[in-house]
Amino acid sequence: MISFKLRKGSVLAATTLLFSVFGFNSASHAQENEAIHLGVQTCAASTCHGAAQPWQNSIVSQNEFIVWNNHDAHSKAYQALLSDRGKRIAAKLGIGPAHESQTCLACHTDNVPAELRGKNFDITEGVGCESCHGGAENWLGTHVSGVSSRDILVAAGMYPTEDPVARAELCVSCHQANPDKLVTHRLLSAGHPRLAFELDTFSVNQPAHVRIDDDYRQRKPAHDGANLWAVGQAVAARQQLRALAKSMQSKANLFPEFTFFECGSCHHSYDNAQWQAQPGVGLGPGEPQLYDANLVMLRAIAAAVTPNTAAKLKTQTRVLHRATRQGAGAVARAASTLADTVDGLTAQLTQTPLDQTALQATLATLTSRQHAAEYADFGAAEQTTMAIAAIMDTLGQTPADGSLDRLYTATKSPARFSSRGFTNALAQLRESLK
Ligand code: HEC
Ligand code: HEC
Numbered sequence: 001m002i003s004f005k006l007r008k009g010s011v012l013a014a015t016t017l018l019f020s021v022f023g024f025n026s027a028s029h030a031q032e033n034e035a036i037h038l039g040v041q042t043c044a045a046s047t048c049h050g051a052a053q054p055w056q057n058s059i060v061s062q063n064e065f066i067v068w069n070n071h072d073a074h075s076k077a078y079q080a081l082l083s084d085r086g087k088r089i090a091a092k093l094g095i096g097p098a099h100e101s102q103t104c105l106a107c108h109t110d111n112v113p114a115e116l117r118g119k120n121f122d123i124t125e126g127v128g129c130e131s132c133h134g135g136a137e138n139w140l141g142t143h144v145s146g147v148s149s150r151d152i153l154v155a156a157g158m159y160p161t162e163d164p165v166a167r168a169e170l171c172v173s174c175h176q177a178n179p180d181k182l183v184t185h186r187l188l189s190a191g192h193p194r195l196a197f198e199l200d201t202f203s204v205n206q207p208a209h210v211r212i213d214d215d216y217r218q219r220k221p222a223h224d225g226a227n228l229w230a231v232g233q234a235v236a237a238r239q240q241l242r243a244l245a246k247s248m249q250s251k252a253n254l255f256p257e258f259t260f261f262e263c264g265s266c267h268h269s270y271d272n273a274q275w276q277a278q279p280g281v282g283l284g285p286g287e288p289q290l291y292d293a294n295l296v297m298l299r300a301i302a303a304a305v306t307p308n309t310a311a312k313l314k315t316q317t318r319v320l321h322r323a324t325r326q327g328a329g330a331v332a333r334a335a336s337t338l339a340d341t342v343d344g345l346t347a348q349l350t351q352t353p354l355d356q357t358a359l360q361a362t363l364a365t366l367t368s369r370q371h372a373a374e375y376a377d378f379g380a381a382e383q384t385t386m387a388i389a390a391i392m393d394t395l396g397q398t399p400a401d402g403s404l405d406r407l408y409t410a411t412k413s414p415a416r417f418s419s420r421g422f423t424n425a426l427a428q429l430r431e432s433l434k
């Protein structure tokens with residue numbers, strides 16, 4: 001079991017996720033650039049990013065290496081492949097040792113091709129600095145000179161991690177879905193943890209090794225948590241839809257790739273039949289439904305800022321769900337159409353960030369009775385919980401009465417999820433908002 005820390009502002013210590021990813025060999029975004037990766041040790045000198053304590057008079061803390069090494073799971077990502085669980089997963093899949101499998105290395109390390117590995121590069125460092133910040137070959141020189149601007153560094157190949165869309169693409173490529181690097185049901189069934197991603201929550205939990213202060217704001221645009229959440233939802237939805245469309249186009253199997261579906265559609269007890277209609281989905285009893293939690297979040301956002309897009313998302317999402325009755329081609333087409341709509345919304349969200357009014361309206365939709373009834377599945381409940389936490393944190397409205405924690409408790413485990421429990425917790429939160 002993997003522990004999934006709650007974001008700041010919650011009193012619960014930890015919640016666990018049950019299961020989760022499978023990969024084709026593909027590099028993440030920051031690995032796409034053709035620069036040589038020099039290895040974590042190149043960044044870790046005590047006068048660079050390996051200071052024992054944060055520096056006060058420097059524009060960055062300079063202890064980023066220590067934070068990553070001591071507190072960030074990415075520094076242990078290669079070790080996870082050597083753990084008992086990692087070995088067990090690989091043995092069940094019959095793919096040889098996990099730490100030699102390209103499938104596993106693709107997400108658990110900075111798996112650039114051999115010719116892009118510098119002499120101090122070390123694959124056992126896991127998801128290191130350059131997995132996210134990009135191969136340093138072409139920017140290290142001007143970077144250590146201390147006089148280069150952000151634009152010069154980005155032009156030299158540093159990855160724009162401060163840009164919400166770029167950051168979301170980076171994280172989502174390993175944490176959710178990507179047309180080339182996908183998490184399959186085979187991997188989940190072999191014991192890989194189930195993935196659940198939300199950009200703001202995960203940026204807080206990593207833990208963040210960035211200091212957003214006045215000088216940061218002069219160098220880079222800063223984004224509040226709720227807007228990171230919103231852009232994260234749009235990018236996650238688009239990547240999920242593009243990956244779904246690709247998987248459907250190449251389908252040579254009787255079954256579709258189950259990882260694109262809501263787990264609880266199939267994994268639940270039938271001792272006491274509890275199927276219930278979800279008007280937003282438009283499918284009947286016994287029909288597994290595609291995972292659409294990010295689309296549900298986007299509809300709540302669009303309803304606040306662009307009602308026409310909200311209506312379009314609603315119609316197109318129903319078309320997508322119903323396309324599963326028609327076949328792989330229909331699903332692929334519906335997914336591509338939706339992905340285009342989501343791209344339009346992403347552009348709007350980056351041009352005009354959500355303001356207080358829009359955030360209040362989005363929060364009202366997410367906490368409404370109708371929202372709970374329309375989306376009774378685990379995935380939407382889990383994303384709703386993280387969304388409410390992100391928005392309330394940004395608005396400075398995190399409730400002190402424990403009602404947010406009750407939402408976290410209700411979405412702790414997909415296997416023990418009860419939509420009634422979630423609806424009740426949401427009703428309590430609604431009360432506390434009055
Ligand atoms: C598409 C990306 C991806 C692929 C491919 C992938 N993983 Fe993972 N893996 C992750 C992510 C992301 C997590 C962390 C999940 C979380 O906590 O949200 C993880 C977590 C794990 C964990 C739990 C780690 C812990 O600290 O508890 C193990 C073990 C693991 N993976 C093994 C494997 C093995 C073995 C393979 C190859 C068969 C593999 N993974 C392939 C992305 C991937
Ligand atoms: C999982 C992705 C990831 C990894 C791994 C990672 N970073 Fe970061 N880093 C980020 C993000 C996201 C930010 C915040 C956005 C920004 O300001 O660019 C950031 C910010 C920073 C900053 C502050 C930038 C500023 O302008 O204030 C420094 C310095 C930094 N990282 C150095 C490192 C070093 C050194 C390592 C390796 C020891 C590392 N990072 C590993 C994603 C990562």
Ligand code: HEC
Nearest residue numbers: 003004028073076077080107108170171174202203205206
């Ligand atoms: C190259 C793939 C990769 C990228 C890119 C990546 N991650 Fe991860 N991340 C992982 C893996 C693998 C793990 C699990 C490591 C382990 O537990 O051993 C992980 C773990 C985490 C965890 C800990 C999860 C837990 O359950 O405790 C957080 C938080 C996280 N990542 C946030 C981020 C954020 C934010 C970004 C984008 C800035 C990001 N990651 C980018 C692969 C990646």
Ligand code: HEC
Nearest residue numbers: 019020185188189191194258259261262263265266267288
């Ligand atoms: C369309 C139906 C369907 C969906 C959707 C589905 N699964 Fe499965 N799952 C199955 C079937 C069938 C098996 C195989 C059962 C067996 O091997 O006996 C299985 C097996 C598993 C197993 C191994 C079970 C065991 O007892 O060891 C895990 C873990 C798992 N699925 C996780 C997930 C997760 C996580 C999701 C959501 C991302 C998911 N499944 C979505 C049908 C589904």
